[in-house]
Amino acid sequence: MDLNYTPEQLAFRDEVRAFVRASLPHEVSRKVIEHKHLDKADYLTWQRILFEKGWIAPHWPVEFGGCGWDAVRRHILEEECAAAGAPPLISFGLHMVGPVIYTFGSPEQKARYLPRILSSEDWWCQGYSEPGSGSDLASLQTRAVREGDHYVVNGQKTWTTLAQHADMIFCLVRTSTTGKKQEGISFLLIDMHSPGITVRPIITLDGAHEVNEVWFEDVKVPVENLVGEEGRGWTYAKFLLSHERTNIAGVSRSKRELAFLKAIAAKESDGGRPLIDNVRFRDKISRVEIDLMALEITVLRVLAAESAGKAPGPEASILKIKGTEIQQALSELMMEAVGPYALPYLPAQWSNHWLGERVGPEYAGPLAARYFNMRKVTIYGGSNEIQRNIISQAILGL
Amino acid sequence: MDFDYTEEQQMLQDAIGRFLEKNYTFEQRREIVASRIGYSPTVWEGMAALGLLGVPVAADAGGFGGGGVETMIVMEALGRHLSVEPYLGTVVMAASCVGAVGTKDQKDYLLPLIMDGSMRLACAFNEPGGRYDLNHVQTTARQDGGFWILNGAKSVVLHGAVADLLIVSARTSGEPGDREGISLFFVNPGEDGVGGREYPTYDGMRAAEITLDNVQVSHDSLIGVDGHALPVIELTVDRAIAALCAEAVGVMEALNAATLEYLKTRKQFGVPIGRFQTLQHRMVDMVMHCEQAKSMALLAAVKVDDPDVVERRRAVSAAKELIGRSGRFVGQQAIQLHGGMGMTDELAVGHFVKRLAAIDTQYGDADHHLDRFATAAQTPAEPILAKPRSRWKQL
Ligand SMILES: Cc1cc2nc3c(=O)[nH]c(=O)nc-3n(C[C@H](O)[C@H](O)[C@H](O)COP(=O)(O)OP(=O)(O)OC[C@H]3O[C@@H](n4cnc5c(N)ncnc54)[C@H](O)[C@@H]3O)c2cc1C
Numbered sequence A: 001m002d003l004n005y006t007p008e009q010l011a012f013r014d015e016v017r018a019f020v021r022a023s024l025p026h027e028v029s030r031k032v033i034e035h036k037h038l039d040k041a042d043y044l045t046w047q048r049i050l051f052e053k054g055w056i057a058p059h060w061p062v063e064f065g066g067c068g069w070d071a072v073r074r075h076i077l078e079e080e081c082a083a084a085g086a087p088p089l090i091s092f093g094l095h096m097v098g099p100v101i102y103t104f105g106s107p108e109q110k111a112r113y114l115p116r117i118l119s120s121e122d123w124w125c126q127g128y129s130e131p132g133s134g135s136d137l138a139s140l141q142t143r144a145v146r147e148g149d150h151y152v153v154n155g156q157k158t159w160t161t162l163a164q165h166a167d168m169i170f171c172l173v174r175t176s177t178t179g180k181k182q183e184g185i186s187f188l189l190i191d192m193h194s195p196g197i198t199v200r201p202i203i204t205l206d207g208a209h210e211v212n213e214v215w216f217e218d219v220k221v222p223v224e225n226l227v228g229e230e231g232r233g234w235t236y237a238k239f240l241l242s243h244e245r246t247n248i249a250g251v252s253r254s255k256r257e258l259a260f261l262k263a264i265a266a267k268e269s270d271g272g273r274p275l276i277d278n279v280r281f282r283d284k285i286s287r288v289e290i291d292l293m294a295l296e297i298t299v300l301r302v303l304a305a306e307s308a309g310k311a312p313g314p315e316a317s318i319l320k321i322k323g324t325e326i327q328q329a330l331s332e333l334m335m336e337a338v339g340p341y342a343l344p345y346l347p348a349q350w351s352n353h354w355l356g357e358r359v360g361p362e363y364a365g366p367l368a369a370r371y372f373n374m375r376k377v378t379i380y381g382g383s384n385e386i387q388r389n390i391i392s393q394a395i396l397g398l
Numbered sequence B: 001m002d003f004d005y006t007e008e009q010q011m012l013q014d015a016i017g018r019f020l021e022k023n024y025t026f027e028q029r030r031e032i033v034a035s036r037i038g039y040s041p042t043v044w045e046g047m048a049a050l051g052l053l054g055v056p057v058a059a060d061a062g063g064f065g066g067g068g069v070e071t072m073i074v075m076e077a078l079g080r081h082l083s084v085e086p087y088l089g090t091v092v093m094a095a096s097c098v099g100a101v102g103t104k105d106q107k108d109y110l111l112p113l114i115m116d117g118s119m120r121l122a123c124a125f126n127e128p129g130g131r132y133d134l135n136h137v138q139t140t141a142r143q144d145g146g147f148w149i150l151n152g153a154k155s156v157v158l159h160g161a162v163a164d165l166l167i168v169s170a171r172t173s174g175e176p177g178d179r180e181g182i183s184l185f186f187v188n189p190g191e192d193g194v195g196g197r198e199y200p201t202y203d204g205m206r207a208a209e210i211t212l213d214n215v216q217v218s219h220d221s222l223i224g225v226d227g228h229a230l231p232v233i234e235l236t237v238d239r240a241i242a243a244l245c246a247e248a249v250g251v252m253e254a255l256n257a258a259t260l261e262y263l264k265t266r267k268q269f270g271v272p273i274g275r276f277q278t279l280q281h282r283m284v285d286m287v288m289h290c291e292q293a294k295s296m297a298l299l300a301a302v303k304v305d306d307p308d309v310v311e312r313r314r315a316v317s318a319a320k321e322l323i324g325r326s327g328r329f330v331g332q333q334a335i336q337l338h339g340g341m342g343m344t345d346e347l348a349v350g351h352f353v354k355r356l357a358a359i360d361t362q363y364g365d366a367d368h369h370l371d372r373f374a375t376a377a378q379t380p381a382e383p384i385l386a387k388p389r390s391r392w393k394q395l
């Protein structure tokens, strides 16, 4: 048993740290650390820097342009990026559809899409959920009917994250209504610029435009955009979900948030003393910190198993549940820490370049909106109730 | 022991319920929130016509003569409709503060104007850096000739910019943090030197940062006794807290009703999601939290009029602590059980949840009141002094 990095891993970490320090633009990291709004360009700037370095897809096999790194190296990169305040990578291409394409796609699909994912030329979004099909994804209704050399797609997707920026969407569509419902589902790659696609914003309770409705009306999709075989979409989707969940624990990001929380609590005053000296509040911070320490070791145990060749299994659900609970607890404590100055809602001031006088401390502005926004993490990517169902069924045999 | 409303209280509840059902639907509220001034003058007039703006005003001053329970009835209804009207500041706080320590002249002038709806007030008690402490008063007031000169800043003053008159706490002696040496003043926001910066709060209300730069107010602007205002500030804020607790109960009831309805109608896996036992139990917990909150809101409503200050303080802080916790649970679970729909601006759910979060922050969060509850007996309980002592001799 040894919980320390090897000398090679340490040297690698130092290399990564130096690179991130030298190349991550301060403008961008300040936005990330201070919870300010990131626009499309901020994400793309950082992704292109990683791409130039060759580190954009450490988990992809080398033959498709990845690094082919083991789990520990990948973890080190993630950790260093998050600690420094790098924007999260938009995972729809890199972590979701990319692995599906290189695992199940045709040679033409690999040649066409993978390089454009790596270079961020295409922005992808995920078209799974529908109004009537959330947790019960397999009941989805969006129809794709084959007509000659293309499919005609009709239906509606919803909650589609950042579809307003997207060039491509990967969709689960129904190609058959007979037999088991999972068996009638296919995996289609659709150009968002196709005629018949309408994107409508959904504004969330924090006032953000992050999710959308995507409507399909007689959208023609060439048959060569079908991934793998017709009717096997569910299998590919499940493969993808296991990829989606390994970094959902978000340990490194939560460590950064924890540090920010402590910094706020040191600045806020309570009864004439720093809030962090109030034992009642300090204990709450410590309790989250302890949970986070435990989760980090749990993640490393899963990574070690993965490095030893075990595919990520239902254990990923544990990471998702604990990780999201910790993320929510941190956002809650941050809002609590700033007291009455959580109340003002002035999105225009959540910018590096706000020149006017601010209401309350700069760090306080976005914290309430963030708390409300973070309610999503226990709902999306398979709700935490669904994750518990998975653990009870797949691990415990209940 | 009697938990029933009197006939009069029942009528009050029916009247405000009917009025809001007609004038404060979620869509109407959305328009009011988006309007320039952020509250509805028409609704305010309607409330005046129903006598709601005089609920805590003594009967001999022309009011309803209500106490904590009557205020609770009104606030529960306002909560159920997510009202953004300046009722708390004007009626619950200002009217009862003036009623408690105002001079006869002050009462005769102000209470009728409050009750007929022509005047709105806001209480500016909190300051930047003071968190929830009411005795953290750095704003100063000094006498100069026949006037008081005020200097300082007040933070997150609810409805501060729509108020026709402000009630401001300022220090006339001592140091920030002292219980002694705090006084209350009426300040006309139009006075030279008063700066106001209005902004929306995340729950659809409006608040303001207020600055006082050599603001000169007349001698009869002093409310109560110079240097002895903290007890009446605490009473006024306790009344606000009891009212907020009742409002929170109204919000929670509305949220629970919406969530229960959703569990019965939203289908996944071929059944209403309310068939899943984990969601059933969650809903049960939400309802239990709400029942506990209701009990505490009731206790606070009754005890807020208790002359025993320690009793009052314990009950009010206990209620605020419990309601901070229960509000958080009910709010978070209401979103969770609605899935993606709970995250939208379109549904009322998120708006109710935001109001619950804001209520936790107003006049002290759960932690603040846990501490105040535990130390209630050790904290001094000075009497409320109403009559200015030898005010004119100080000139
Ligand atoms: C901010 C955000 C971003 C999203 N981004 C995307 C995206 O980019 N692409 C995409 O395809 N989807 C996306 N989603 C959709 C997300 O995956 C769904 O919201 C999620 O699957 C839940 O579905 P639902 O919202 O329909 O809730 P429902 O499935 O209706 O669930 C409602 C409640 O019932 C519970 N529940 C349901 N079934 C069970 C059960 N069997 N046992 C116990 N409890 C149950 C749920 O846990 C939840 O609490 C996003 C959602 C959000 C909020």
Ligand SMILES: Cc1cc2nc3c(=O)[nH]c(=O)nc-3n(C[C@H](O)[C@H](O)[C@H](O)COP(=O)(O)OP(=O)(O)OC[C@H]3O[C@@H](n4cnc5c(N)ncnc54)[C@H](O)[C@@H]3O)c2cc1C
Pocket: none
């Ligand atoms: C100290 C003590 C004193 C008692 N005194 C009396 C007495 O005076 N007279 C008498 O008649 N009995 C008495 N009981 C028995 C008591 O009523 C039973 O223990 C109780 O009904 C639970 O039954 P069980 O022990 O068979 O557990 P089970 O019914 O087998 O339950 C085991 C677990 O499963 C859970 N569970 C069961 N069904 C469900 C469901 N549908 N949904 C969710 N969870 C479920 C239970 O909550 C429990 O956690 C006593 C028990 C104790 C421990």
